């Protein structure tokens with residue numbers, strides 16, 4: 001019951017102020033709970049400092065909102081050479097964020113220490129309130145709260161990531177695949193809003209995917225669903241870092257495009273390759289289009305299988321815009337069934353921030369307000 005109340009109270013984080021205040025009648029309607037039950041829960045949450053009465057809002061404190069001191073949640077997004085940290089309120093609304101470079105393939109303890117430092121700095125700029133929950137994204141298949149493949153994310157292998165993060169950060173931590181977090185953000189805040197099913201592909205150092213089915217993230221039996229990057233396109237193809245051959249990632253990752261261009265544009269960042277393509281470099285255009293074509297072939301299997309309402313391309317590849325979209329659509333149409341061949345393929349609006357914003361939303365979703373009403377002091 002508490003969970004239903006919280007979901008109603010913290011939903012629609014981008015819908016503006018009119019959703020900040022909740023009448024108890026509306027809470028009863030949205031949760032399906034009896035008015036007397038809502039009244040009891042609201043009283044407990046108000047005592048616990050999570051909700052506060054809106055001055056002048058209806059009779060006898062019948063309109064409530066999240067209290068300013070209800071606490072914070074944090075989102076962390078670890079990449080192969082960066083970490084992003086964001087702090088939000090219990091509705092998952094962004095309050096502050098920071099992003100820093102890490103040494104390539106960082107050791108997990110050092111990466112977590114950097115994140116802790118950034119988190120402390122962000123919290124120091126906000127009114128004092130407890131940090132209730134952290135969600136962190138890692139660019140690797142996740143099993144439980146550990147990295148499920150050592151070769152995919154070195155520096156984090158063999159570690160109970162959730163426990164290590166809880167020790168470093170001093171708050172409960174949820175560990176999730178970064179593309180899954182991106183899928184959540186695009187579904188709730190980005191271009192996949194209003195679609196009940198969508199597929200998000202994150203293309204950066206590697207290639208990952210996350211799927212929303214019937215408005216929920218589909219994680220599979222052990223949390224590893226959506227790994228489109230390791231779909232086999234050619235069993236005789238190039239070796240992939242997962243150990244297999246001919247995976248999509250071996251054709252479409254940012255690293256692959258940069259390697260293809262290493263003769264013409266040595267050491268170039270992906271953005272520079274995109275600029276070169278726009279400036280007329282046939283090689284740069286071809287390298288990006290080839291990645292898009294292979295992506296489209298893999299997406300054909302995804303849309304045949306899942307029939308998502310939209311496919312969103314995120315991560316660094318989103319910088320390529322139409323250059324990658326056109327070839328991905330051509331590749332998809334070549335191998336998809338007629339019924340799904342025109343599935344929209346678009347680039348992310350949230351760009352490199354999708355996973356970080358998704359982490360904030362997941363952290364807010366997982367705050368257990370039941371704990372707050374069981375007699376514990378919220379400031380503990």
Ligand SMILES: [Zn+2]
Pocket residue numbers: 229230240241242243244245247249
């Ligand atoms: Zn692979």
